[in-house]
Amino acid sequence: MVYFGDVKPIKGKIHIKKDQCKGCAFCVEYCPKDVLEMSEEFNVKGYHPPFVKDEDACLYCQLCETICPEFAIFVTIKEEEEEGEKGESRP
Amino acid sequence: MKKEDRLESKNPMEGFLRMDRIPHIWCPGCGIGTVVTSFTEALKKSKLDLDKVAVVSGIGCTGRVAGYVKLDSFHTTHGRAVPFATGLKLANPDLKVVVFSGDGDIFGIGGNHFIHAARRNMDILIICVNNFNYAMTGGQVAATTPMEANASTAPYGNFEFAFSLPYLAEAAGATYVARWTSLHLRRVTKSIQEALAKPGFSLIEVITPCVTLYARRNRLGDGLNLLKYYYDKSVIEHGADTRTLDISYQGKLVVGKFVDKEKPTFLDRMNEHMTKILGDKYVKYGE
Amino acid sequence: MKKVKVDPKGVLTGSHYIDGDYAIAEGGLAAGCRFFAGYPITPSTETAERFSERIPHVGGVFIQMEDELGSIAAMIGAVWGGKKTMTVTSGPGFSLMMENIGLACMMEIPLVIANVQRGGPSTGLPTLTGQQDMMQAKWGSHGDYEIIALSPDSPQECFDLTIEAFNLSETYRVPVFVMTDECVGHMHEKVVIPPAEEIEVVERKWYEGPKDKYLPYKLDKDGIPFMVKAGDGYRFHTTGLTRDERGYPVINAECQSVVVPHLVDKIINNADKIIMLEEDEIDGAEIVVISYGITSRVAIRAVQQARKAGIKVGTLRLKTVWPFPEKRIKQLARKIKAFVVPEINYGQIVLEVERCAAGKAPAFHVPHCGGWVHDPNDILKVIKEAAK
Ligand SMILES: Cc1ncc(C[n+]2csc(CCOP(=O)(O)OP(=O)(O)O)c2C)c(N)n1
Ligand code: SF4
Ligand code: SF4
Ligand code: SF4
Ligand SMILES: [Mg+2]
Numbered sequence: 001m002v003y004f005g006d007v008k009p010i011k012g013k014i015h016i017k018k019d020q021c022k023g024c025a026f027c028v029e030y031c032p033k034d035v036l037e038m039s040e041e042f043n044v045k046g047y048h049p050p051f052v053k054d055e056d057a058c059l060y061c062q063l064c065e066t067i068c069p070e071f072a073i074f075v076t077i078k079e080e081e082e083e084g085e086k087g088e089s090r091p
Numbered sequence: 092m093k094k095e096d097r098l099e100s101k102n103p104m105e106g107f108l109r110m111d112r113i114p115h116i117w118c119p120g121c122g123i124g125t126v127v128t129s130f131t132e133a134l135k136k137s138k139l140d141l142d143k144v145a146v147v148s149g150i151g152c153t154g155r156v157a158g159y160v161k162l163d164s165f166h167t168t169h170g171r172a173v174p175f176a177t178g179l180k181l182a183n184p185d186l187k188v189v190v191f192s193g194d195g196d197i198f199g200i201g202g203n204h205f206i207h208a209a210r211r212n213m214d215i216l217i218i219c220v221n222n223f224n225y226a227m228t229g230g231q232v233a234a235t236t237p238m239e240a241n242a243s244t245a246p247y248g249n250f251e252f253a254f255s256l257p258y259l260a261e262a263a264g265a266t267y268v269a270r271w272t273s274l275h276l277r278r279v280t281k282s283i284q285e286a287l288a289k290p291g292f293s294l295i296e297v298i299t300p301c302v303t304l305y306a307r308r309n310r311l312g313d314g315l316n317l318l319k320y321y322y323d324k325s326v327i328e329h330g331a332d333t334r335t336l337d338i339s340y341q342g343k344l345v346v347g348k349f350v351d352k353e354k355p356t357f358l359d360r361m362n363e364h365m366t367k368i369l370g371d372k373y374v375k376y377g378e
Numbered sequence: 379m380k381k382v383k384v385d386p387k388g389v390l391t392g393s394h395y396i397d398g399d400y401a402i403a404e405g406g407l408a409a410g411c412r413f414f415a416g417y418p419i420t421p422s423t424e425t426a427e428r429f430s431e432r433i434p435h436v437g438g439v440f441i442q443m444e445d446e447l448g449s450i451a452a453m454i455g456a457v458w459g460g461k462k463t464m465t466v467t468s469g470p471g472f473s474l475m476m477e478n479i480g481l482a483c484m485m486e487i488p489l490v491i492a493n494v495q496r497g498g499p500s501t502g503l504p505t506l507t508g509q510q511d512m513m514q515a516k517w518g519s520h521g522d523y524e525i526i527a528l529s530p531d532s533p534q535e536c537f538d539l540t541i542e543a544f545n546l547s548e549t550y551r552v553p554v555f556v557m558t559d560e561c562v563g564h565m566h567e568k569v570v571i572p573p574a575e576e577i578e579v580v581e582r583k584w585y586e587g588p589k590d591k592y593l594p595y596k597l598d599k600d601g602i603p604f605m606v607k608a609g610d611g612y613r614f615h616t617t618g619l620t621r622d623e624r625g626y627p628v629i630n631a632e633c634q635s636v637v638v639p640h641l642v643d644k645i646i647n648n649a650d651k652i653i654m655l656e657e658d659e660i661d662g663a664e665i666v667v668i669s670y671g672i673t674s675r676v677a678i679r680a681v682q683q684a685r686k687a688g689i690k691v692g693t694l695r696l697k698t699v700w701p702f703p704e705k706r707i708k709q710l711a712r713k714i715k716a717f718v719v720p721e722i723n724y725g726q727i728v729l730e731v732e733r734c735a736a737g738k739a740p741a742f743h744v745p746h747c748g749g750w751v752h753d754p755n756d757i758l759k760v761i762k763e764a765a766k
Contacts, residue, residue, distance in 0.1 A: 015102075017102065020114050021111060022118075022120070023119055024314050025315055026314070026315060030320075047119065061278070065103070065128075066129065066277075067125055067274075068128070069117065069121060069123065069127075070113075070124055071104045071127075071128065072104050074102055076106075109615070109626075142611040145609070146453070157615065158617065158627060160625065163458075163608035163613055163615075164614075164618075165455070165608075165616055166513055166615070166616070166618065166627070167454070167481060168451070171447060171451035174447070174452045174455070175454060176443075176455060177441070177452045177453040178456035178457075178463070179456065179458055180459070181413065181439045181441065181459070182455065182456035182461040182607075183459035183607065185609055186459070186609050203448075204444060204451075207448070240642075242488065271510060290609035301646065348712060353590060361439075372435055372765025373434050373435070374387070374434065374436060375437075376437060378753070
């Protein structure tokens, strides 16, 4: 259990399968923290995939993952200190 | 480092989709993929044994869903997903059978099957992607096209009355009825989850952008515009009277959960009735 | 092909005085059919009625669907759910089933449809006989494929051939039609149902390998793929689109050139094993009367009279109509003077006879547009003409 004050907000790490993206910009538009932005680069299919502009701002809300119609973006929890998760360091 | 690698390579959809078939055929900005994600989220949350969940689709853009989900999945013929699902469910009552198909498929060519499956309270869940047109064939007018909207076979605008799917479903006997837009991500998921947990005939209508055809022909912009447009036009009214849910061309979209009631399913009725009439002579089915 | 003993619950052992329609239902139940989806249509409805009455005592499902489109779709679903399934219909209903008969061919679905034929076209003669759906049985759905069609000439054969239809459908994973007609369907005769221990049926070709290795359309040594049922953890996909071994759609000419020949060859290459004929006095015959169903019973009288008149007439009864006994007709065509083909239509199976005879012997048709059986004298007349 994590308590108030002791809280380290969950941070997300964003994974973009660029070549699966069709550049619809749903993720960019609906990210509440403006983490993503459309890039100028082309993927193999000729679409512009998004890129991560500001990963630190990511809240791990997974909205981008849920809205993406291409299953091309997903988020995992960023673990800054590995032990943090194991719980041994916590009494 | 190692851990990140693993995560990086493992798309959380992998357990649910046939990743060897992705990218899918849907257009950029099409909303069908989003509804699929909402469905897989519901599956995750439902904790159902995925080996016991089957998806049946008819024909159409939405009809291709069956080909992408990593479940026992059946891509059938245009309009016949519901009776196919009926046979599948009755033959193997252990299955949770989900019909995932388009408005034209389920309510146009397959409308009669829909009302009869609802009448019987067949234990199947229908997820209908309503994009207001026959998309796969090029955007023709459908039984769901709002009056005034343009379609390739209604080039001067549609002058026919449209079906209200929740009204039809309730009148025919469905025990769970909800309508959302595809942007109501978590609400779609929640409805699917509720319907999966509920025996009986359920309909979840998901209003979804068809960016290439419906949006273009009706000058509604790109996928993003349309997604937002539907969302903005929607008003949540749980329990709304289904007689009031007609969709007009530029009008508001009433969404929410409208029906959630208890009723014995076809198989419940069959076993109950036959036992009453035949007593010990009846060989109980599917128990 | 694995043969197993039948579930005795479905077998109504004994001697019964029933009509062909009832016998079809009993044949299905004896063969292990436990799912029937149907829609009422004269003159076939009695089969559905019989099944609905019997199934609660046997364990299974009877469902009256909203139409025949629904019946066949539900049947295909039920097969993937693990059941043996059948339905019964007549002309208009058979027409409605056509699209999904194609799906059943494409998905390689074992199922049985009995067609108790009546006079057409359209609503035609609901209560009166016909044999006008014989070509539709073969060609009715779009695309290239093969099916199997049998034609019983008595209630006893309705029972026997329905069991055989199930066996063939399971062996070749193909829809099998029992093409009877109003006369046989409504004819009451003695039907002997043997003890369950004496009936063996073909078991579905279940896959038993490792789950992750299952490929729905990978052909086994005998050219027939293995089946599984939904819910057993294979998480397989199947479609009506042209598909590869995995059941995934592959929409191109290469894949089509594998799928279509397979659907055709699995039947045609096994035609010798499938075809059942009944021949009488064929050796030395100058005329061979080819018939099927009720018409073969009517033809007997004409044949007897022709023999009395000194004409050497043999008979060939098609218990199997499709695949067509091409080889046998070719052989006979070289030896005889002519074929005579009476049938209750304006020329269907006679065309096949003509094609197979390939000009070696003419085929004389005895047409009848339906409503009643032939007058044997009409057949006799044509036999005499053919013998000239
Ligand atoms: C019997 C039959 N008639 C017509 C078609 C052509 N067809 C294919 S998809 C389709 C419309 C699909 O519309 P809908 O169910 O709304 O799906 P969408 O493509 O909009 O997702 C039609 C008419 C067909 N495949 N089969
Ligand atoms: S998880 Fe949420 S905050 Fe993070 S990128 Fe996705 S949408 Fe933005
Ligand atoms: S939502 Fe998906 S497909 Fe659309 S831009 Fe983002 S990653 Fe690409
Ligand atoms: S045509 Fe419309 S419904 Fe079909 S994939 Fe494209 S956007 Fe989606
Ligand atoms: Mg549609």
